[in-house]
Amino acid sequence: MSKAIDIKYGASATFNSARHVYEAAGKVREEGYSVWECYTPMPVHGLDAQMGVGRSKVPIFTLFGGITGFFTGMMIVWYMNAYDYPLIVGGKPYFSPIYPFPVFYELTILFAAFGTLFGMFFLNRLPRHNHPVFEHPNFGRTGDDRFMIVIEVEDPNFDDEKTLSFLKDLGGKSVGFIKERVK
Amino acid sequence: MASSPKTKEVEFQHEIMRKVKPAPWHDDPLVLNKRSFHWVTEKICGIVEGKTPKWWWWCFIIAMFVASFTGMGLVYLVSTGVGVWGNNNPVNWGWAIVNFVFWIGIGHAGTLISAVLCLLKQKWRTSINRASEAMTVFAVLCAGIFPLFHVGRVWFAWWLFPLPNANAIWPQFRSPLEWDVFAVSTYATVSILFWYMGMIPDLAVIRDRATQTWRKVFYGIFSMGWRNANNHWRNFEMAYLLLAGLSTPLVLSVHTIVSFDFAVANLPGWHTTIFPPYFVAGAIFSGFGMVLTLLLPLRAVFGLRDLITQNHIDNMCKIIIATGSMVGYAYSMEFFIAWYGANSYEGFAFVNRAFGNYWWAYWIMVSCNVICPQLFWFKSIRENTPLVWIISIFVNIGMWFERFVIANTTLSRDFLPSSWGYYSPTIVDIFTFVGTFGFFSVLFLLFLRFLPLMPMAEVKMVMPEADPHYGKH
Secondary structure, X not given: OOOOEEEEEEEEEEEOOHHHHHHHHHHHHHOOOOOXXXXXXXXXXXXXXXXXXXXXXXXXXXXXXXXXHHHHHHHHHHHHHHHHOOOOOOOOOOOOXXXXXXXXXXXHHHHHHHHHHHHHHHHOOOOOOOOHHHHOOOHHHHHOOOEEEEEEOOOOOOOHHHHHHHHHHOXXXXXXXXXXXXX | OOOHHHHHHHHXXXXXXXXXXXXXXXXXXXXXXXXXXXXXXXXXXXXXXXXXOHHHHHHHHHHHHHHHHHHHHHHHHHHHXXXXXXXXXXXXXXXXXXXXXXXXXXXXXXXXXXXXHHHOOOHHHHHOHHXXXXXXXXXXHHHHHHHHHHOOOHHHHHHHOOOOOOOOOOOOOOOHHHHHHHHHHHHHHHHHHXXXXXXXXXXXXXXXXXXXXXXXXXXXXXXXXXXXXXXXXXXXXXXXXXXXXXXXXXXXXXXXXXXXXXXXXXXXXOOXXXXXXXXXXXXXXXXXXHHHHHXXXXXXXXXXXOOOOHHXXXXXXXXXXXXXXXXXXXXXXXXXXXXXXOOHHHHHHHHHHHHOOOHHHHHHHHHHHHHHHHHHHOHHHHOOHHHHHHHHHHHHHXXXXXXXXXXXXXXXXXXXXXXXXXXXXXXXXXXXXXXXXXXXXXXHHHHHHHOOOOOHHHHHXXXXXXXXXXXXX
């Protein structure tokens, strides 16, 4: 029974080059917008600073993973070869941080790598297959050779007309709203 | 505001430059013929989206046929018993360890290209890194077959891992063979993670271009909903850099630990401290040989000359000269230390290596690994693509023989002449090993057909248009 309604997600504008989107991003930030995003076919060098976003937090996850891995390795060796079933082999001690070091080393890297990958997914809020920007008719070109800026409705400075004309003034092409159809 | 001290610095440099008048420096473009971003997308996606070429089917059928040799060899081995391999006293390791080290070594160039060259900011790596990483993953899978079946009762191979079993005993961590289990399984896992993560944005591009439903679903699931947002790229680039930073010590440690399999044993010819660096150099050497063997035909078939340029081939040839010379240096240094160390067993092991029962294998190794790559000093040879391809195959042959020489010369000449033996592979050994090339090719052909051959975003990044200041001056 329920009718499909369109919910406005944001205003979008496309640009033809990295240089244009870079310059436009600086102006969007200067205008005071805070909830907006650039869509680019590759990482554009310097765009983070231009958008006013800081350093990525992925390293925290990497560090956490690495420390966990190192101590997991130590626990495995200590528990198995010194505590649960002590075995005398080659006159070496039951446990030592030296001889099984390769095990700690490899597990540090393994867990840190998992931390990095899952940290990246977590910070990017992925997987998410249903994002409103996918509704943009030409979204696919942002993976090819087009650059897009989307200012979201959530932004306190968002105003239907003002934002659209602002994006036009920046030199954006095919300026319009992205709408999400909700049933 | 922040840019003012920078511009000053640039001006200052310019003043000095005017005085010293340096020779002009030309960086060769990494993508030739001024191709556009769209051309790159079309080219790479076109390989995946186009109709399956006839040659692909022929190669695939042949590769499947060859891969079946491994299958048959292993079925015969398991159903009959380990005696069908040529391993026996005193050579108990035989081809299994040789093939294992060979394939693991092949994998190392992929990690070197994707990780070490990334940290060193070698931009030319971008067009070759995806295929090389695929090579790494598939080579490690081939390598894994041998130790797995070499344990004898393959259905107990899981005892290698620290899992509780009915005997209530655990793996013993003083053994380099156990370190190897951790090194190789970590290497395989991290290589797959790195390969997959780098592929996510490209899978998203294919997803967005897809017209068929199965493509939308397949690429959709694996691209995880990637949406090219700057925030995504920011975390992605950081994660990529970190994985590169983690893979670099990993790749060095893996072949170091593989060399420990030998070096920790108290046997003449094996018990040397030179082994870790020498194995790592050899691994990179053989891996680059394999990268050239794979990429030169692909470059011709898919028309990728604008992306894999002569410059790329030159660089890879130069790395082969460098690592080949390191390997040659290690061969001579082993001899020197054997003499200088004045240990009669060690001395015998090395004289035996060059002039003993496996002299032929030793000299195949030296001619392929030490002499052959020196040809790359000549520009005319580096520019002769078919010849580069042939030399790259010689590099692979030489590196296989290196492992054969190391493993077999030492074991076949035990301390007591009464225990001496001579190892020869059986037909089962040969078929199982040859089959792994088919297995590798099957996986690589599937990769070509279904996954993006080059990281499109990274290739675009090294093009001049990606610079936000492009066209300003």
